[in-house]
Amino acid sequence: MSARLVWFMGEKLTCRRRQGVKNKLRSCDHLVNAAWGLRRIENHCSVPDGEEVVLERGSVRVEVSLRPFGFTIRRAGRRLVRSGGVWAADGAVHDRFIQLTEGVIAREELAPRQLARRALVVHAGRDQLELALALDEGRVGRLGVLLRGDRRVSLELHVDRDPLRVGVDWDRRADERLVGLGARHGVQFDQSGRDVQLGADRRYTGPDCPPEMLSDGGIPQGDCAPVPWLISSRGYAVWLQSEANGIRFELGGERLSVSTRARAGPLRLDFLTDPTPAALLRAYCRVSGFPGLLAEWGYGFWKGRDIYEHRNDVLDDFTGFRAHGIPLDAIVLDSPWATQYNTWEFNPYQFPDAAGMIRRLREAGVRTVVWVTPWVNVDSRDGQSPPQLESERLFRAPAANYSAGALGGHFVRDGDGEPFVATWWMGEGSPVDFTSPAAEEWWRCRPGGSWSSGWRGSRSTTARAITCPMKCSSPTDARAAPAPGRSAAFTG
Numbered sequence: 363m364s365a366r367l368v369w370f371m372g373e374k375l376t377c378r379r380r381q382g383v384k385n386k387l388r389s390c391d392h393l394v395n396a397a398w399g400l401r402r403i404e405n406h407c408s409v410p411d412g413e414e415v416v417l418e419r420g421s422v423r424v425e426v427s428l429r430p431f432g433f434t435i436r437r438a439g440r441r442l443v444r445s446g447g448v449w450a451a452d453g454a455v456h457d458r459f460i461q462l463t464e465g466v467i468a469r470e471e472l473a474p475r476q477l478a479r480r481a482l483v484v485h486a487g488r489d490q491l492e493l494a495l496a497l498d499e500g501r502v503g504r505l506g507v508l509l510r511g512d513r514r515v516s517l518e519l520h521v522d523r524d525p526l527r528v529g530v531d532w533d534r535r536a537d538e539r540l541v542g543l544g545a546r547h548g549v550q551f552d553q554s555g556r557d558v559q560l561g562a563d564r565r566y567t568g569p570d571c572p573p574e575m576l577s578d579g580g581i582p583q584g585d586c587a588p589v590p591w592l593i594s595s596r597g598y599a600v601w602l603q604s605e606a607n608g609i610r611f612e613l614g615g616e617r618l619s620v621s622t623r624a625r626a627g628p629l630r631l632d633f634l635t636d637p638t639p640a641a642l643l644r645a646y647c648r649v650s651g652f653p654g655l656l657a658e659w660g661y662g663f664w665k666g667r668d669i670y671e672h673r674n675d676v677l678d679d680f681t682g683f684r685a686h687g688i689p690l691d692a693i694v695l696d697s698p699w700a701t702q703y704n705t706w707e708f709n710p711y712q713f714p715d716a717a718g719m720i721r722r723l724r725e726a727g728v729r730t731v732v733w734v735t736p737w738v739n740v741d742s743r744d745g746q747s748p749p750q751l752e753s754e755r756l757f758r759a760p761a762a763n764y765s766a767g768a769l770g771g772h773f774v775r776d777g778d779g780e781p782f783v784a785t786w787w788m789g790e791g792s793p794v795d796f797t798s799p800a801a802e803e804w805w806r807c808r809p810g811g812s813w814s815s816g817w818r819g820s821r822s823t824t825a826r827a828i829t830c831p832m833k834c835s836s837p838t839d840a841r842a843a844p845a846p847g848r849s850a851a852f853t854g
Contacts, residue, residue, distance in 0.1 A: 415491060440597070450501060491505075492504065505520075555614045558612075563588070672713075691727070691729065700734075705761050712750065742757040764792070774793050774794075
C-alpha cells in the first residue's frame with residue numbers, strides 16, 4: 363500500500379515521567395499509510411512507560427499518559443475525569459422497529475472491546491494534541507485533543523477497519539450521580555446505573571401493558587426528545603456531537619462509557635468543566651445553540667383530536683371553547699387533513715372551504731396547525747383516512763405530487779436506483795431525501811398552495827427508522843441521519 367512520510371519537527375513537545383524526570387522529544391518521523399497503519403521508522407520516539415503529555419489552559423488541565431494510554435481531566439487541581447480511555451468493537455446490528463408504537467428494540471452482537479493500549483504524538487500545539495493510537499489486535503486509530511477556551515475539552519476519535527462501535531470511557535466514582543439525556547428517560551431523575559440507547563429507551567408500562575411485556579420493561583416507544591448530553595455530580599458534563607442512530611450511554615458499570623456507531627463518522631465528544639450545574643447548562647447551550655423561540659402563541663393552549671373527520675368537528679371545538687370562556691391559541695389538524703399523505707393540499711371533502719374555516723379561527727385569535735411527515739404515499743388504504751367515500755378514493759391512489767417527486771429524484775432510492783418504497787403506519791410511500799438540496803427545496807415549496815389558505819404552523823413527525831439497503835444523494839449525511847423524532851415549525 364502506498365505511504366507518505368510525515369515529519370514532525372515539533373515545538374519541542376514537553377513530556378514528563380511521573381517520577382518527575384523531564385525530557386524533550388526533539389524530532390521524530392513516522393510512516394503513515396492510507397489505512398491508518400503507523401509504525402516507527404527509527405527509535406527516535408520511543409516513549410518510556412509512565413510518560414505524560416500535559417495540556418493546560420486557565421483552570422483546566424489534561425494529562426495524557428502515552429504508555430499505557432489514558433487521560434485525566436482536572437479543574438483547578440481537582441480531578442474530574444479519571445483513567446479515560448478509548449475503544450472500538452466489531453459487530454452487527456439487529457435493532458427492531460415496532461411500527462405500531464414507533465418504538466425500537468435495540469440489539470447488537472458485539473465482539474470484545476479493543477482498547478487503546480499506547481499512543482504516539484503525531485502533532486502538538488499550545489492547546490492541542492494529535493495522537494496515533496495502537497489498539498488491541500493490531501487496530502490503530504487517531505485521537506485529537508483540543509482545549510477550547512478555559513473550560514472545554516474536545517476529543518475527536520477515528521478508528522481504522524470500520525468497527526461497528528467506537529467509544530470513550532472513564533472511571534465512575536461510587537457516589538457519582540448523572541442526569542440528562544433529554545426528556546422521559548425512566549422514572550427517576552438520576553440516570554446512574556442505567557444503560558441507555560438514545561431513541562430506544564422509552565417504554566410504556568401503564569395499565570394497558572400486557573403482563574408478559576412488563577417483565578421486559580414495557581412496550582417500546584420512540585423517545586420523546588433524546589439529547590446526547592449528561593451532567594455529572596463530579597462537576598463536569600459531556601456532550602456527544604452527533605444526531606446518529608445508535609448513540610449509547612452506559613452508566614451502570616465501574617466505568618462510564620459514551621459511544622456511537624462508527625458509520626456516522628468520527629466520534630466527537632466534549633467535556634465541559636464549568637463549576638456549577640447551571641453554568642454547565644449555559645455552556646452547553648452556548649456551544650450547541652440555544653433553542654429557537656416560538657411565536658408567543660406557540661406557548662399557548664392548543665386543541666386537537668386524533669382525527670377531525672369533518673370541518674364541522676373543528677368548528678364544534680372552537681365554539682365550545684368560546685362558549686365556556688377557555689382561552690385557545692391553536693387548533694391542530696392531525697392526520698389526515700390533506701388529499702393524500704403528503705400533498706399539502708386540503709381535502710375538500712373533509713374540509714370544504716378550508717380557507718374560510720381558517721380565516722374564521724384566525725379572526726378570533728386562533729391559529730391553525732397542520733400535521734405532516736416527510737413521506738409521499740402511493741397507497742394509504744392501510745392508513746387512516748376520512749370517512750367520506752370520495753376521501754377513501756383519494757387515499758387509494760398515489761399522491762398527486764408523487765410522480766413529480768420521483769421524476770425529480772427527490773426520494774430516497776433503493777439498490778436499483780428506483781424510489782425506495784416502504785410501509786409506515788399510514789400506508790406505503792417514499793421518504794424525501796433531505797441529503798439532496800434539490801429535494802429539500804422541492805419539499806419546502808410544497809406548502810405553497812395550502813399556505814395561502816392561512817394555516818400558520820406545522821407539526822412534523824419522522825415516520826420510522828429505515829434499516830433496509832437504500833441510497834441517498836449524500837451517503838455521509840445519510841449515515842448520520844437522526845433517529846425518529848418530532849419537530850414543529852411556527853410563524854406569526
